[in-house]
Amino acid sequence: MADLYVHPDRLEIHLTRAEKALALRREDLVIPRDSISSVAITEDPWIWIRGIRAPGAAVPLTLSVGTWKFHGGKDFLLIKGKQRAAVVVDIAGEEFSRVIVSTPHAAKLVEALRVDADELPADGEVIE
Template sequence: MVTLLLDQTRLEVVLSVTERALSFHKGNVIVERSTITKVQLTDDAWTWLRGVPSPGTYVRGVVAMGSWKSAGGTDFALVRRRRASVVIDLEGHDQYERLILTTRHGLALVKALRLDVSDEASNVADLAAAAPKKKPRVRKAPAPLPAT
């Protein structure tokens, strides 16, 4: 599973040894927060893949890891089976146009990106759990209708 670290200036996708080998990527993927334009949650990350793996590993329906080149640009994918995923659109990043990541922490990432976080990188799931909870909105009961 992908580990996401977030601080005030950047999002870091921490890759395990296996993920590095299968994605042919030497280090972690680092994205400046200012380059993130949109974050979308999806149940089927396979529909978001575009182009061909170059370099990367692709086994249909099982795993897609690495860089994906297409006419629209280069994406980075870490997709496993049919699990919940997050799609992060980037603008102005020097290497990628989009990140497609299989993670259980997609909702936590969306919440954490809305927060002002510390200078030290923290796990996205921990940040979202520590966020202050909003009070539920109490709606007033409708006024009774006049008798006719």
């Protein structure tokens, strides 16, 4: 599972080697906090998927990793499992319009993103 780091100025999603291979991506995701327009927790991340996979990997209702293109831009998905909560991050003015990440720590991630940037440690907070 990807490691999530919340810094005062950015959200970092560090992908495992397998996730990078499935997503056909070399770099981790870095999202400036100023670009995040909304954050939500969902118990069913599959209903949030829009567009077609390009490039990435998918097994219906089991795994979706990579880029999904739709008429308004691109989304990045890292969804695993049928019964796992996910965080939906809407972004403005960046490579992706939306990032959906399944994580057992969804509530903690949303809480950390809602905290004022001045209250976070300079080296960030690891969401485990």
